[in-house]
Amino acid sequence: MVFNRGTAAGRALRRYPVVAATVVVIAVVLLLLGAGADTTAQWIATLFTLGVVGLTSVGMVRDILRGHWGLDILAVVAMLATVAVGEYIAALIIVLMLSGGEALEDYAAGRAKRELNALLDRAPDIAHRLPSGVDTGEQVPGSPNHGQGPAEDIPATEVTVGDVLLVKPAEVVPVDGILLSDAASFDESSLTGESMPVARTAGDTVMSGSVNGTHAVRIRATATTADSQYQRIVALVQEASESKAPVVRLADRYAVPFTAVSLLIAGIAWAVSGDPVRFAEVLVLATPCPLLIAAPVAFMGGMSRAAGSGIIVKGGAVLEQLARAQSAAFDKTGTLTYGRPELVAVNPEPGFSADDLLTLAASAEQYSSHVLAASVLAAAEQRGLHPAPADTAQEVATNGVEALIRGRTVRVGKRRFVAEVDPQTRPVDLFPGQMGVYLSVDGRFAGTLVMSDTARDNASATLDRLRDLGITETVMLTGDGLATAESMAAEVGITQVQAELLPQDKVAAVAALPHRPVIMVGDGVNDAPVLAAADVGIAMGARGSTAASESADVVIVADDISKVATAVDIGRRTLQVALSSIWLGIALSIVLMLVASFGLIPAVAGALTQELVDLVAILNALRALHGRKLFRREAKRTRRLKSQVPSDSEPPRPARRGHA
Secondary structure, three states, rough: OOOOOHHHHHHHHHHHHHHHHHHHHHHHHHHHHHHHHHHHHHHHHHHHHHEEEEEEHHHHHHHOOOOOOHHHHHHHHHHHHHHHOOOOOHHHHHHHHHHHHHHHHHHHHOOOOHHHHHHHOOOOOEEEOOOOOOOOOOOOOOOOOOOOOOOOEHHHHHHHOOOOEEEEOOOEEOOEEOOOOEEEEEEOOHOOOOOOOOOEEEEEEEEEOOOOOOOOEEEEEEEOHHHHHHHHHHHHHHHHHHHHOOOOOOOOHHHHHHHHHHHHHHHHHHHHHHHHHHHHHHHHHHOHHHHHHHHHHHHHHHHHHHHOEEEEEEEEEHHHHHHHHHHEEEEEHHHEEEEEEEEEHHEOOOOHHHHHHHHHHHHHHHHOOOOOHHHHHHHHHHHHOOOOOOOOOEOOOEEEEEEEEEEEEEEEEOOHHHOOOOOOOOOOOOOEEEEEEEEEEEEEEEEEEEEEEEEEEOOHHHHHHHHHOOOOOEEEOOOHHHHHHHHHHHHOOOEEOOOOOHHHHHHHHHHHHOOOOEEEEEOOOOHHHHHHOOEEEEOOOOOOOOOHHHHHOOOOOOOOOOHHHHHHHHHHHHHHHHHHHHHHHHHHHHHHHHHHHOOOOHHHHHHHHHHHHHHHHHHHHHHHOOHHHHHHHHHHHHHHHHHHHOOOOOOOOOOOOOOO
């Protein structure tokens, strides 16, 4: 069979050549034995094993010089011992277990390294540079007044400080700059985590990576792409990823004591019996196959179990860190909350009912692309209200919408926008995290809608479950204001809050947490650096950006925060199974070595017996895949939550305040 370089088999052969070569050699040796060419088979097996011993010894010596003692030592001794006593089939099996175990562990621990590409793919490649002299108050194309030359498309990397750029509706701002247009609205959620669009006026700073609203605007560049906010986030991700200390293989932690005990038993058996064959007979039973295979199999089983629950875990080491985690940090917007503004109250003035007010608001907002408009329309639909068509409608950037509906002039938007036609417009009382939408009808203040980004219904239960699983410290890290953050933290049961944080502040905050390992849960590009810096970064994949998903160690496919606790539960279960498999293999091997030290188990029988030990350890490790008790517990919890909480894709209507 010919393997194309692009096929999966071809890639596997290139990545794991020793495994492929060992399988081929074993097949050849078995064919030769079947043909009666025993001597040739023994020479081929012996030379191949010695070649692998040489290659393994080079890496082993390098590791020892760096102070790392692993299972390679015992594997090398076991391979040499089996060759010395002529057990070349056992030697080949040890080679296969050694190389295959490393390949399995590499597969289980392999992390995606595409977070920087994901960030860069989102960054704009093209900037629209305007001719010089356009920053004199003239409006850009697409604005109410225009009359200047066309913009020139240039690579974003060629933007220089002082260039005047056109940013079209819904485009990502390519570089940091100063707003030249009178007013604009930007979605900065990918940078600050703030879910509400931010209004900017002429002279305000505009950050690269933010998304322009519904009108084309002009900015003057204050930085190149390399020095802008978005690229600093990319640099933070890279720095955080590179600074993470490598996790030591679980099995290697038992390497030195197991090797020492095995060599001690074999040495004593040799010394007492005076027969060097006794040394080899003991070491045949001391091969580290259970340690090399059991842990990777358990972790792969745990990863498969997690995938079945909608949780993508990027490696066995990640599961181990999840199992040992003591602290958990959470972003607020889109993580602990739904990340979508919701209507929580309708406060009509005399002469209007709540339904009248909401119907008028929806009738005007249907002509707006603002995020609040979608929430108003959704709230009207939930109540069975139908927006009326407008005769005319005009969206005033960063302020609101004015529409003529059935002969009545309706304004919906900010207080100052409504106060322009009715100075008697009264401010509405708001709780932290809320904002008011004001309405006027025919120039008279008609009432307010109160909007809020609500906490996920299962957020509090998830935090309780994490505490039951051994997470001793929880903290909220957010770019929102302190009052809003503290209100949300109190609602979901988090006692520690750090607010008004930039991406680099979140990285520092996670690094400062004393109880480790630390889990960080978030979504959005602004969380990418801290997800990469945390011991375990968990991205809410359904809502999270590609950058956040690629930076994280765990991606939750479903938009369900309860999966965070499920991931920790699976991690703990998997580690328990892996450790039990390792100890089972060690215990059986030691018992058999003690029996072999009295000469009661010949080398051939020992090799076959050791394979039974391997099989027992592997079958025990496979419990991480099945986990029936865990399955039943998770199924019961899922059914209970489904009976209590609607799907996250359709968040429940929040409790109403006021006259809703």
